[in-house]
Amino acid sequence: MEIKRLDKLPEKIIIPLRQHRGAVCEPLVKKGDRVLVGQKIGDSDAYYSSAVHSSVCGEVIAIEESAHPDGNKAMSIIIQPEDSNEAVEFSPGKDLSSEELAELIKESGIVEHYGMPTHTVLKPKGKNIDTVLINATSSEWIGGTFKTPKEYASHGINALKLLMKTAGAKKGAIVLRTDDEESINAFESIEVDNKKIKVAPLLGGRRIGYYFKEQDSGIIVVSQKHIYGKKILNFFTYNVTGRKVKVGCDPTDVGVAVCGVKSAKAFYNAFNTGKPFYETVISIEGVSADLEYMQVKIGTPFKDVIEACGFTGDIGKLIANGVRTGVAQYTDQVPVTKGVTRISIQKPEEVIRDESIECIHCARCVDVCPVELIPSRLAVMADQGRFDECRQIYIENCIECGDCAAVCPSKIHILQLIRYAKDAIEMAYEDLPAKESSNLKLGCGCGGE
Template identity: 85%
Template sequence: MEIKTLDKLPEKIIIPLRQHRGAVCEPLVKKGDRVLIGQKIGDSEEYYSSAVHSSVCGEVIAIEEAAHPDGNKSMSVIIQPEDSNETVVFSPSKDLTPEKLAELIKESGIVEHYGMPTHTVLKPTGKNIDTVLINATSSEWIGGTFGTPKEYASQVMDALKLLMKAAGAKKGAIVLRTDDNDSIDAFEGIEVDNKKLRVAPLVGGRKIGYYFNEQESDIVVLSQERIYGKKILNFFTYNVTGRKVRIGCDPTDVGVAVCGVKSAKALYDAVHEGKPFYDTVVSLEGVSNHMEYILVKIGTPFKDIIEACGFTGDIGKIIANGVRTGVAQYTDQVPVTKGTTRISLQKPEEIIRDQPVACIHCARCVDVCPVSLVPSRLNVMADQGRFDECRQMHIGNCIECGRCAVVCPSRIHILQLIRYAKNAIEKAYADAAPKESSNLKLGCCGGE
């Protein structure tokens, strides 16, 4: 797979100070300052935060609110880049203690694609991690520019060991996709502690513990079908380890840290090159009949990426992070962040404008739901503001894969309604008394 590099500098780089969940960074620079590539420009003393770095050399022309891929605005450092590759001094690290390694992860600005700072995933407050999983089922080599498949396997395996060390975990696994033959070939026979591992498919009721015993190794490489969705962590954890994560909790509550290829690659670069997380690979679909992959500097506006790939037609919609579950953008000046993995373009004639009609009770949404919910029922209750009943029907288990909306012949916006209900429940139950109706807290059914 060819990964292009965006060499042309954009007119401006927009680097949000909020590229992670947790405390928003405070700017460390001011208007008029000259910054270098890799220079830390935002930080927070809070544990649940992650540093932000400049991806270019140039002058800070503003610190103001700007568009963010999540659909809102965020305080951002806006830089006018100059044609220079001047960087701060990058210093590789060796033989770091687990504490120093976790500190390096925070200082390097490494975060997961789902938003959590990686060091908080590995060392969550008050919890112990015993297993680290790298979810490579949807990576498609997006973690970085690897020279060869074997280099990809070697670097990701090295990164897994670093992640395990930082977490204090004894066991770890890399989970590939069953139809990703390139990755499977790359990892097949990889050596760990002088043992050659084989890629083992997760079949039947077998979980990760079986393969630890079978291969007599604390590190294994597995494969499974790809799981789509924005909330897959709990489902993924159960599918791989067999550990059930309760609604409202996350994998760290059962001793599992889930990381992605992107953060694994960033950690490898931080340790071996001293390089912070300031560039990333994104995929671009809709420009041609095949997917484009391009290495870009964080903070690059979508507009510059689209133009660099040769798109000249009318754009009907720009979507960040996938057509099924992503967020439609209101401007092409929104920047790439650490959590950006895909940019999808739709021409005006490709936008589906069908009006939803009444549910015909075909149960197709039930058939495709990977977590055995009844989306058609949840959709009705969410639309009517019956959030307590949604909660009783385990709406929190939805992984937001979007399959229900795709197969619905009535074109009902099932996923959007489920998200609406989940957000309402999250807000309502934060402070609500156990027997108090959540609906009255949210302005529904006459409440305020």
Template identity: 55%
Template sequence: MENVETLNTLPEKMVIPLKQHTGEVCEPLVNVGDSVIIGQKIGEAKSYNSAPVHSSVCGEVTAIEDAFHPDGSRVKSIIIKPDDSEESVNFSPIENPTGSQLFSCIKNAGIVDYTGEPVHSILKPNSNDINTVLINATCPEWMIGYLNTVYNAPKQLLELLKFLMKASGASKGAIVLSNDDKESINAFEKENIDGNPVNVAPIIGKRTIDYYFEDMNSDRIVVSQDRIFGKNIQNIFTYYVTGCKLPPEKYPSDAGIAICSVISAKALYDAIYEGKPSFETVISVSGIGDGNPQKVLVKVGTLFKDIIEAMGGYRDNSVKLIANGTMTGIAQYTDEVPVIKTTTSITVQTEDELPEHNTYPCVHCTKCVDVCPMELVPSRLAILADQGRFDECHEMHVMNCIECGRCAAICPSKRHLLQLNQYAKEAIRRAYEDYQPKEESSNVTLGCSCGGGK
């Protein structure tokens, strides 16, 4: 198993945003001058699609104000001056939990998936009943903490799948591995489900999970498929695994499907067996100190700058700081941003490591078309977006883009294909009446730094 370090240094302040999810900003439950302890609820969810926030440290609340957020905006946050006390609320594990107890545990613990969606709203959406739960274990950056690598925890994941099914009321569930993850496949095939050996079945052609539920006569199965990554993969993941096609405006829940990541399973493990709410996470850190990637357990609210300093500091000529991956992450304009529940990685790049800045005209090589998992034409979409022709982008299905970044990575002309497609999608969203703008204090405005919309 990979080593996971624990960040034990005591920073000068912790910044805990009251929004670490896709819903509304939480209502603060503390005031300036109050003392807080580890695990104390300090932000109450205001809507069903929000998740409560808990303190990750002991200390004094020094301010409640808008603060930098890793999504590029400013969000109301609770600022805490930590002390070295280890006092915590009473963590109460749950033995033999019922479905309602599991659901309440997930909701009260503030568990949020990597997408930012609260897990309780994934498992029990307002509008639909869930009949199938999927654990997406195809991406290694989601494998954290005690479940650091899937092949080290097959028994736990099978049990957690049962818990997620129980909490949602689903009648069946599946763990989806990557076809090239041979270690995990071998580890699962040494386990059993209800006394029967696990057989990891590949998703091939029209043989989706429904075929294997029937073939194996089980309500829990383990399958494998090609690795897929990106910001908005839920619908295409649903199609690959279940065969159900969903338009961009629909969600897997509209088909009765709940998709959770290994991060969600790990947080549920902590909530059930240790009684801990979600206030810490494991992130990958690259380009710091000696430059080698490291994994570190950090408390939510820890500033990027404190993590970087504690792990060796910036290298000479460091020029770029990225949250959540170089392919689809967000470049930060300050290191005074905190780790939140959805933070998976921090990457620092030197000037030498930056991709080539110069872009050149499209050479019509179609490489971007070849690698697009959604069968779009990224080069054409980028030209239309650059010219502000968003209706035509919409007609060419730009909203189907899952923002995986493969097109930009392979482009020999170094064109900003991903950013231009994102720009077009944002413009199209703003054309609808129900568009919800970012917080008023956001630093993000409609306009593309790579030349779009002029």
């Protein structure tokens, strides 16, 4: 698989000041300023925030609201690039304490792909982390911008050590997918602390606790069969560690920090080269039969990515982050942000524009829901603003997989309705205590560590 690099400069780079959850950054530059590659151009004093950087050398031509890939608008710094790679001086980190490493992550603008600033995952206020997991189940080595599988393995282990030091955790694990043989072979070809790695499968009741003991090591690599996306952190944590995460809580509440391959690699780069997070690798779907991969500067408009892929012809729909659960875009001027992992292009004839009709109570959505919710009821309650009742039937357990909407013969926009209700609940119920999960897969009592 080849990663192309988008070197052609776009007419403008758009850097939203909100590319993470938490406080929005304040601009550190003004219209007319010249900025350099890697220069910090937005920041916030708030702990729950993350800096933003210029990905090009050029002039700030505006600071204004602009389209954001989440479907809203966000205040953004617009830069007209100049034909120069002049960059700020990057200084690698060395001998940093846990606090200094966390500060390096914040300063480098490193965030998880689900939006949490990575330093807040590793050092959440008022909580202790004892285990760090790198979730490598959904991205093979290529997705993390590593040049070779072997580089992925060695950098991955070193990144895990850095993450553990930041969190003050004694244990860490990289979780691969059982069918990702290339990655498994790569990890089994390297050593940790002069010992060959043996990738251990998580089978039956054996979770990582078993292998920490068996391998007598604080760092292990394991594999299991599922793909765990960004909304499935609680299940991932349970399946890997055996620790149940209550509804409304996250893995940090049970002492676990879950990081992605991309953020781990970005941290590794920031530590070793001093370079902040201003470039990312995304996949592009719809140009050819296979996915295309491209390394792009953060802030590059979708239009320039699409052109660089050689796509010609009419576009019916542009979607950020996957056809099933992503967000359709109303303009191709929307920029690639830290949270964008995929651009999907649909031709006009591929776009499905079905009108939704009434629920026919077929229960197909119930059958497919992987977390045993009742999506049809959630959709009705969300539509009617009955958020209390949504919470009573565990809407927070929804992992936003979109399977319910995909099978619904009435074409009801179930996922959108659920997301709408979850957002409303998050704003209204922030202070309520966490509840025990009703979910059978979480609460089956089938074991733990």
